[in-house]
């Protein structure tokens with residue numbers, strides 16, 4: 001259902017203010033930081049802490065978070081492979097809009113399928129936009145021990161079907177820009193690692 005193109009006879013309409021103009025108005029460059037990992041690995045925790053640190057540095061971010069987005073624009077999607085693919089397709093497009101305005105989009109989705117993440121990356125890179133994949137790497141045993149929402153317990157009890165890591169696959173990134181081993185690093189170290197990468201890539205330079 002999802003990738004079928006039904007919109008025909010539509011033509012892109014250009015404006016007279018460019019992306020570069022928008023970046024100048026905002027004084028910063030846009031980029032997507034794509035956090036991927038198991039439920040409970042720390043995607044949301046890292047994004048929240050990073051947003052706070054970037055705000056301190058005067059950088060505007062917007063967090064797109066799995067649970068939040070699934071309460072709104074993606075409330076019609078479940079957890080079948082097809083629905084997860086459509087979930088990630090929409091998030092990729094939404095993140096791209098934020099980047100186009102000059103905002104740092106921090107996306108926290110399990111995004112278990114490599115092909116879906118690669119599509120989100122391609123969408124950005126074809127448009128000359130930064131896409132930084134951050135693998136929030138946490139062993140299943142540790143994520144299950146944390147179980148911040150009690151979902152692993154329910155999945156083990158068979159109350160949640162197709163639960164990532166238990167009864168559904170997670171395809172780890174092969175060449176992410178950054179790996180955060182959240183069972184070994186502190187939250188402060190994780191935020192510092194992301195900031196260091198953003199600095200190295202010139203993403204935090206004022207425009």
Ligand SMILES: Nc1ncnc2c1ncn2[C@@H]1O[C@H](COP(=O)(O)OS(=O)(=O)O)[C@@H](OP(=O)(O)O)[C@H]1O
Pocket residue numbers: 038039040044066067070079083084085087088108109110111112149151160161162163164168
């Ligand atoms: N079956 C199943 N598998 C995995 N996760 C489940 C499932 N059912 C509900 N949840 C809750 O939904 C959150 C994951 O949503 P995402 O949009 O990130 O998932 S995905 O990227 O489309 O795979 C996930 O949030 P996080 O724990 O923040 O990852 C869970 O709270």
Ligand SMILES: Nc1ncnc2c1ncn2[C@@H]1O[C@H](COP(=O)(O)OP(=O)(O)O)[C@@H](O)[C@H]1O
Pocket residue numbers: 037038039040041042043044045046108136146148182183184185186187190
């Ligand atoms: N080093 C760490 N980095 C991130 N989260 C951690 C770390 N150590 C423990 N945690 C805990 O792990 C849980 C991760 O939950 P959450 O951020 O919601 O994960 P996700 O968004 O990947 O589902 C939180 O309760 C958080 O406090």
